[in-house]
Amino acid sequence: MLSIIQAAGWPIWPLIACSILALALIIERFLALRDAKVAPPQLLQEAISVTHNGLPGEQTVTQLAQNSALGEVLASSLLLLTRNPHASDEDVRATLENTGRAVAHRLEKYLGALATIASAAPLLGLLGTVIGMIEIFGSQSGGGAVGGGNPAQLAHGISIALYNTAFGLIVAIPTLIFWRYFRARVDSFLLSLELSSEQFARHLAQLRA
Secondary structure, three states: OHHHHHHHOOOHHHHHHHHHHHHHHHHHHHHHOOHHHHOOOOHHHHHHHHOOOOOOOHHHHHHHHHHOHHHHHHHHHHHHHHHOOOOOHHHHHHHHHHHHHHHHHHHOOOHHHHHHHHHHHHHHHHHHHHHHHHHHHHOOOOOOOOOOOOHHHHHHHHHHHHHHHHHHHHHHHHHHHHHHHHHHHHHHHHHHHHHHHHHHHHHHHHHHO
16 A cells, blocks of 8 residues: 555645545544434424423423434423423424524534545546646656657656546545435434424424414
């Protein structure tokens, strides 16, 4: 591997940095976008059950908020009603929506960085290719044909061009795949949060009717 890096020349170092950053972001997103941290399957029904006979205590609401992203959204409406029992249904829905926007922003964290790496890696590979071509032409004698210059420098230029092109694609393709996967997963979570918030808002409205 070290020999490949040496053969590819300095243009490969930005690609290596991108690959390390992309791997770190992918691992972080896998840990952050788990069902248990975003929208546990039974949490909505548990919240409805807990509030069936009235608003729960502050400790219960705090535990709900710390449970997951969905718990944070649902708990925001309970906190509003605890502080202002006369809040309207519109106020409850607005609180759920505002908290949902903040949660959505957190769920989309680093997705832009992954998309940027997926777009920039092929361009960095192309930059390495261009630099390799420059070295190839620079290795030729002033007026001679290609191959008439320094063979070692010619081979070095070709290796720079090919290694950087390949490595740029190696970095870009998996990063693009994971970005699309995380994008779809976030969209699915956001839909689940929206539907759960709407159902919980209707539940609270019926309790207060």
